[in-house]
Amino acid sequence: MKPTSNSKMQSKMTASLTMFNIDAPRWDQSTFMGRLKHFFNITDPRTLLVSEHELDRAKALVQSCRAGMVPPGTSQEQLFYAKKLYDSAFHPDSGEKMNLIGRMSFQVPGGMAITGFMLQFYRTVPAVVFWQWVNQSFNAIVNYTNRNAASPISVKQIGIAYVTATSTALATAVGLNLYTKRAPSLVARWVPFAAVAAANCVNIPLMRQQELINGITVTDENDNRLGESRRAAVKGITQVVISRVTMAAPGMILLPIIMEKLEKYPFMKKIQVLHAPLQIILVGGFLVFMVPFACALFPQRSSIALSHLEPDLRVSVVAQHGDKVPHVYFNKGL
Known part of the structure; x- marks a missing residue:
């Protein structure tokens, strides 16, 4: 059976996401406006309402992306959101979860x-x-x-x-x-x-x-x-x-x-x-x-x-x- 056009598209998207650099800033950090958007993102008080389980899932997804093993069906927006939660709750040096x-x-x-x-x-x-x-x-x-x-x-x-x-x-x-x-x-x-x-x-x-x-x-x-x-x-x-x-x-x-x-x-x-x-x-x-x-x-x-x-x-x-x-x-x- 030949793969459908949708499955081909899905395969291409998954392949592109395996090359996705999740640690690359979403916004240009050399400019003030880029940094402002970044910190509006990670200082969002709503992230405090996210459960510990979801934070751990976000960390696992970030680590999977770093290893080039993005789960099938994952969208780029999901990766961006996982990184937002990761940056808001985990220390950038140690990767340890910070106290609330x-x-x-x-x-x-x-x-x-x-x-x-x-x-x-x-x-x-x-x-x-x-x-x-x-x-x-x-x-x-x-x-x-x-x-x-x-x-x-x-x-x-x-x-x-x-x-x-x-x-x-x-x-x-x-x-x-x-x-x-x-x-x-x-x-x-x-x-x-x-x-x-x-x-x-x-x-x-x-x-x-x-x-x-x-x-x-x-x-x-x-x-x-x-x-x-x-x-x-x-x-x-x-x-x-x-x-x-x-x-x-x-x-x-x-x-x-x-x-x-x-x-x-x-x-x-x-x-x-x-x-x-x-x-x-x-x-x-x-x-x-x-x-x-x-x-x-x-x-x-x-x-x-x-x-x-x-x-x-x-x-x-x-x-x-x-x-x-x-x-x-x-x-x-x-």
Whole structure:
């Protein structure tokens, strides 16, 4: 029996999918818009509702595609969706499933709740202390989950990073809160952002201190390992700090201005119990756009010029490859 035209077409589609590079970015990652589309895709909060079983199936499909063994009948859209789920839930270095709270897709629901409460309960010291502690605990989980997995960190180092960042946030928040007692109320509303920004500058470098001490793996354009670089680690961590502060800035700077205006209206004075839920919803509106925007500021696969590396590593690369490697590449983390 001769194969039908449909079966021939199916065979051609299956053959083409076996050659499909599932790890190739769907959108051009060298452009900001390409990265923005990518992070809108993988930070989609709806992926949090996907069952563990479906996540495991997505990982299996991604691994099958990498091995060139795509199951018959699989469409390209199914592969794209599997990769979306894989990227949202599994670490890019280790391939291990990340805890739900630490995933970037949890940044919107988790961040909106915590930030909303920080912005609402900023007047009393006990409230400031409690919500800054909650926020730094959340940040510590996110930073640990999204670290460069090639640089292990001990429980002691995690504890030091957590305590130091929390102390920094509390000292900043409580100190500024007391300092701004006589300042305009809007200035006091901006104190939580100052605390969050200061803590991020401490928390992220400390949580990823092993990268600063031992360096992170750098590769050539074809992912061939070249060595470990501390300067690459500094660049990657700096970019992550900038991204995290940018992520929080619009909501924590603009929302206090909005609430300051709204709370002057009589109807808002009558529904004070709804102020916190309102701020949570508004923060969520900011974060839906700011999480992917901030993640897209810098390429995930970052690069650094060979001339900017440590002298010993630079000499080693030149000795092995001559002038064929003008830039090296590394995963900056999130």
